[in-house]
Amino acid sequence: MGEKQKSEIKTQNIATRDAYGEALLELGKKRNDVVVLDADLSGSTKTAGFAKAFPDRFYNMGISEQDLIGTAGGLSLAGKLPFASTFAVFETGRAWEQIRQTIAYSHLNVKLVATHSGITVAEDGASHQAIEDVALMRVLPNMTVIVPADGIETKQVIAAIAEYHGPVYVRLGRSKVPVVMPEDYKFSIGKAHTFHIGKDANIIAAGIMVSVALSAAENLKKEGIDAGVINMSTIKPLDNDTVLRAAKASGLIVTAEEHSVIGGLGGAVSEFLSENYPVPVKRIGIKDTFGCSGPSDELMKLYGLTADDIIKIIKGALKK
Amino acid sequence: MTQVSTSRDIGQLKRQARTVRSEILKMLTEAGSGHTGGSLSAADIVTALYFHKLRHNPKDPAWKERDRFILSKGHAAPLLYTALALSGYFDKSLLKTLRKIGSPLQGHPCSKLLPGVEVSTGSLGQGLSIANGIAMGLKMDGLNSRVYCLLGDGETQEGQVWEAAMSASHYRLDNICAIIDNNGLQIDGHCCDVMALEPIVDKWAAFGWHVIDIDGHDMASIINALDEAETIKGKPTAIVARTVKGKGVSFFEGKAKYHGITPTSEELEKALVEIEDIDNG
Numbered sequence A: 001m002g003e004k005q006k007s008e009i010k011t012q013n014i015a016t017r018d019a020y021g022e023a024l025l026e027l028g029k030k031r032n033d034v035v036v037l038d039a040d041l042s043g044s045t046k047t048a049g050f051a052k053a054f055p056d057r058f059y060n061m062g063i064s065e066q067d068l069i070g071t072a073g074g075l076s077l078a079g080k081l082p083f084a085s086t087f088a089v090f091e092t093g094r095a096w097e098q099i100r101q102t103i104a105y106s107h108l109n110v111k112l113v114a115t116h117s118g119i120t121v122a123e124d125g126a127s128h129q130a131i132e133d134v135a136l137m138r139v140l141p142n143m144t145v146i147v148p149a150d151g152i153e154t155k156q157v158i159a160a161i162a163e164y165h166g167p168v169y170v171r172l173g174r175s176k177v178p179v180v181m182p183e184d185y186k187f188s189i190g191k192a193h194t195f196h197i198g199k200d201a202n203i204i205a206a207g208i209m210v211s212v213a214l215s216a217a218e219n220l221k222k223e224g225i226d227a228g229v230i231n232m233s234t235i236k237p238l239d240n241d242t243v244l245r246a247a248k249a250s251g252l253i254v255t256a257e258e259h260s261v262i263g264g265l266g267g268a269v270s271e272f273l274s275e276n277y278p279v280p281v282k283r284i285g286i287k288d289t290f291g292c293s294g295p296s297d298e299l300m301k302l303y304g305l306t307a308d309d310i311i312k313i314i315k316g317a318l319k320k
Numbered sequence B: 001m002t003q004v005s006t007s008r009d010i011g012q013l014k015r016q017a018r019t020v021r022s023e024i025l026k027m028l029t030e031a032g033s034g035h036t037g038g039s040l041s042a043a044d045i046v047t048a049l050y051f052h053k054l055r056h057n058p059k060d061p062a063w064k065e066r067d068r069f070i071l072s073k074g075h076a077a078p079l080l081y082t083a084l085a086l087s088g089y090f091d092k093s094l095l096k097t098l099r100k101i102g103s104p105l106q107g108h109p110c111s112k113l114l115p116g117v118e119v120s121t122g123s124l125g126q127g128l129s130i131a132n133g134i135a136m137g138l139k140m141d142g143l144n145s146r147v148y149c150l151l152g153d154g155e156t157q158e159g160q161v162w163e164a165a166m167s168a169s170h171y172r173l174d175n176i177c178a179i180i181d182n183n184g185l186q187i188d189g190h191c192c193d194v195m196a197l198e199p200i201v202d203k204w205a206a207f208g209w210h211v212i213d214i215d216g217h218d219m220a221s222i223i224n225a226l227d228e229a230e231t232i233k234g235k236p237t238a239i240v241a242r243t244v245k246g247k248g249v250s251f252f253e254g255k256a257k258y259h260g261i262t263p264t265s266e267e268l269e270k271a272l273v274e275i276e277d278i279d280n281g
């Protein structure tokens, strides 16, 4: 990572949910078929800005996530472009079967954009920390799953999925994240962003773990270890070519995500590599346990999601 | 438990409700995050339950014949924790650890970590089904313990609540008492603006419940309603408790904003003074 990027990381921190709120406003101005739905969390998911600007195109469904999803499905059948938002745990959990039967099976043009994913939800605790949402969405046929790394990417993602016809799940966070993507970055569905391909190891990361992976790689470089970093923001469809290139270059792949190690990015990468180019894969994520209450930086330490954890795992794997 | 009909006993419960409110405010200020409004609105109800109505044994949280309390609106965890601490389930000093790393006092109640919590809640809409299941099990075992379930009014927008409402009356679960904390507010504003709920009383009645409509801050009314519920046979009872979100602290009362905002230390000081003058019957 260059000096310029490093200083940016310290300055432009915004939460991906805030970028979503801004992106929705822009999209709402451009297209009048955009309709936004929420389930009594519009202040937190940041759809409230859209609600204020376009009250005729906003529906608060109250505390009823299943109805939220079904209604969004209906709006898409009526030719609208619905964005349905609430916290990730309720969106993908409470309404999973509505998403499966109505949205995914019928291939409806509904954008499921959920916030408050992962343990960085912090003090609210395990009941509110979605650590399985990517797995729940990735398992559904027809579903596209995207986990943006920062505010810049989130805005790009919202614009891109508006142009794509079909169901999409976008996973956003509550806490501020450092800016990692270049200002001129252009997102396209299914294309990973490669910061650098390493000769010793390659870290395939998503969401807030991209910035963590970048600082791990920077520190490893000082010790003469060449670790690459890839932002795999589209988890489904997976960018197989980039995964293959990384595996061929280094022979050690590390996945990093703020999600269970089961069924998410680590699962997707392992499934692909074991069938196509078996190399050792180390999965960094939440190890089949629920989260708990606490400040998000302390939780990141507790669950082994820091740069130091990545460094330790890479060094350990290289020693063998 | 014993009948409290004397005004002296009611007075004691009212004083206890003040203590409960003070502890809630103190722990929330210390935690720096958590749910203030909905903990305060249900404080009189939960005080009446824990310090009068419930047959329970803090020294034996798993006592088979205990009455059960299910906090379906799990975000009111500070209220439940206070009631448990003051009942003697655990030391009061633990209240200071709310939402901190390693604390059994999670942001939303976790039954695996804290004895006295019947089941983990926090995702709205699920508690009444659980209460029904417990009520069925108690009946199967020939026990006459009762099950109390506290729901938020906004929470009743969840479809599962009405599925459970139907089951409770279908299976004549007269050992169930649902209490709806009807404070008129949810996160995004007034329930009537977000997703209208009225007529609440008629809805529960139409689902086959015996309904009692009360002032949820009037201690005598709460106790009368809980007593009445116990006499109703063949159908479940719903107590629709008209409450004020943030009750007891003038600058929190009736404001949606204070759903999930905790007092500053200056606000705490003022609030503790106001709590002493609260009118709860």
Ligand SMILES: Cc1ncc(C[n+]2csc(CCOP(=O)(O)OP(=O)(O)O)c2C)c(N)n1
Pocket: A039, A040, A041, A063, A090, A094, B037, B038, B039, B041, B073, B075, B122, B123, B124, B125, B151, B152, B153, B154, B155, B156, B181, B183, B185, B186, B187, B245, B259
């Ligand atoms: C299934 C689910 N959806 C959304 C939330 C987020 N949430 C927490 S509290 C709340 C509002 C609750 O309003 P109400 O039931 O009226 O409670 P009270 O006013 O008593 O605090 C919401 C939407 C949740 N906890 N669970």
Ligand SMILES: [Mg+2]
Pocket: B152, B153, B154, B181, B182, B183, B184, B185, B186
């Ligand atoms: Mg309410």
